[in-house]
Amino acid sequence: MSHLRAVPNGPTGPSTAPPRSGSASSVRVEAPGKVNLFLSAGAPGPDGYHPLTTVFQAVRLIETVTARRQSAQNHGTVTLTLEEPDAAVPIDASNLAVRAADLLAEVTGVNEGVDLLLRKRVPVAGGMAGGSADAAATLVACNALWGTNLPLPELSALASRLGADVPFPLTGATAVGHGRGDLVTPIMTRGSYHWVFALAEQGLSTPAVFRRFDVLPGAGEPAVRDIPEALTAALRAGDVRALADSLHNDLQAAAIDLRPELARVISVAEEAGALRAIVSGSGPTIAALVEDAGGAQRVSRALKASGLVAGVLRADAPVAGARVVG
C-alpha cells in the first residue's frame, strides 16, 4: 500500500545550491512518543492556539521511519507505506510524515523524492504525539538520506511549522515546552520512570479537546501557570512519589467531559496501586505512573480485567529523541 505524489521540480526555497545526496541507500530513524507530566493552558490567541506551559517526557514507545532512495520509476515523489496497515492512519499527503518530507524537500531544493516505510508503536490519536514522532523521524531520516545536513535548530524550526508537538520528539528525554508547546528546553532529570498506558478504542481529536477546554468553567483563568518547583525538584531527585504528586494536566477535565469512562479507567489504575493516573496530553490514553515493574504488572492486569480499555502498554522513560539507527 503506498501513495504517490509529486514534489516540486527543482528548488523553491531559499537554497540555491544544487540538489545534494547522501551516500546511503536507506536511513532508519527511531523517535519516541511522549507523556505530558504537567500541562497548563491559557485562553487561545488570535491564531486559535492556546499558550502552554508543559513538561514532556519521552517514553519507550518507539516509531520507526525508514527512508529509502527511490527507483528510477518513482523518482521525485514522496511515498508512504505502513508496515502494518491501519485504517486510522492516512498514507496520503495529509500524513504528517509525508508533509515533513515535502517541507524539507521544499526548503532545501531537493527533488529526488523518497520512499518512507513507517512502523507505528505509539497509540494513534491517543494524546501521545505518535504522528508528531513520525514527522520528526522523517525530518532526521531525509536530512541524512538527501545529505542536506541541516543542524538541529533548523530542523526544529521546520518541525514547529508542521505541528506544535513535532519539535519535542527531535529532542526527546525530558523538556519544558512553552509557546504552543513547540519551544522546547531540555531539563535535568535523574532515574527512570515506569508507565502503564491504557488505550481507548477510539482516538480523540486534539482540536475538539481544546474546544471543550474553552467552554468548561475556569478555562484559561488564571492565565497559563508556571511549572511547579516541586515537579522539577522531583525530577532532579529521581523521586517517583514526589513526581506522582506533581502530575497535572489542564486538558484532563475536557477529555473526561468528552469521554466520561476515562474517570473510571483512572480509578481502576489507582486502586490497583498506580501512584497516579492522568490523561496523557489531549487523551484519550490514560498514563499511570507506577513504582516498579511489579506495580506495572498489577496495574496492567487490573486494567485488562476491567473491560474498560482496548489495550495496555508498558514503557519506561525518559528515552532519547529522534536518532539514526541504521
Ligand code: C5P
Ligand atoms: O499544531 P498541531 O497541528 O499539532 O495542533 C493541532 C490542534 O490542536 C490545533 O489546530 C489547535 O486546535 C490545537 N492546539 C491548541 N493549542 C496548542 C496546541 C494545539 O489549541 N498549544
